[in-house]
Amino acid sequence: MKLEERNRAIKLRKSGFGYPGILKRVNVSKSTLSYWLRGVELTPNQKGRLLKGRERSRFAAAEARRRKRLEKTEEIIFAGRKEFPLLLKNQLFLSGLSLYWAEGDKNKSEKVKFTNSDEMMITLMMKWFREVCRVPEEKFRISLHVHDLFCNADVRSHWAKITNIPKKQFHKIYIKKSSLRQRKNVLYNGTCAITVSNRDLFRKIVGWKLGLLDHFNISPRSSTDRTKDF
Numbered sequence: 001m002k003l004e005e006r007n008r009a010i011k012l013r014k015s016g017f018g019y020p021g022i023l024k025r026v027n028v029s030k031s032t033l034s035y036w037l038r039g040v041e042l043t044p045n046q047k048g049r050l051l052k053g054r055e056r057s058r059f060a061a062a063e064a065r066r067r068k069r070l071e072k073t074e075e076i077i078f079a080g081r082k083e084f085p086l087l088l089k090n091q092l093f094l095s096g097l098s099l100y101w102a103e104g105d106k107n108k109s110e111k112v113k114f115t116n117s118d119e120m121m122i123t124l125m126m127k128w129f130r131e132v133c134r135v136p137e138e139k140f141r142i143s144l145h146v147h148d149l150f151c152n153a154d155v156r157s158h159w160a161k162i163t164n165i166p167k168k169q170f171h172k173i174y175i176k177k178s179s180l181r182q183r184k185n186v187l188y189n190g191t192c193a194i195t196v197s198n199r200d201l202f203r204k205i206v207g208w209k210l211g212l213l214d215h216f217n218i219s220p221r222s223s224t225d226r227t228k229d230f
Helices: 002-014 017-025 029-035 044-049 052-086 091-103 120-132 155-163 199-215
Strands: 113-118 140-148 174-176 191-196
Touching: 017 029, 029 155, 044 140, 052 199, 091 113, 091 120, 091 199, 113 120, 113 199, 120 155, 120 191, 140 155, 155 191
Parallel strands: 140 174
Antiparallel strands: 113 191, 140 191
């Protein structure tokens, strides 16, 4: 009986019914209904129909902003994709793009972030960000993750020299505790993460990646959710 009620509630929700309307048709508590429907998403139009008055106006405004953001995202990705052939002969461009695809963040927050412990790789990526991506110096932020077995007491100065970024643009060092009893490695300097909070750059990089796929005649797995794939 409960399974039939649950299936009916899910069907009603997918049809666009609100909780009050479903509770009139399915004899369960609101908490049970919330649990059953926690994974069921309404379409924007269905959400809009359930709102009234000022809520409807706010929803419409939010939807307009969302559409504008998606349009801007698509424009930047498209521009990056078309720009790729013009940059193909630049070895730094291609090397940095390949490394970012392998080691860079592909998060939904659209934050550009590259993490590695290899000093030469970090040096190369800083050159890529500066010369290819044209990131302003003040936009860089550096995060360091180190193990508590590390021996270098001035690890921030070490990475400041590698990245040529002032210490004031470094976040607080994250130290990972360990119960291991090992000899400290005097050459260990942890992991360095370069972060640039620039959504437009993140989207451009997505476009460059798509351009790389075009170059090798490879079709993206998804044409509707490109940022998820990258």
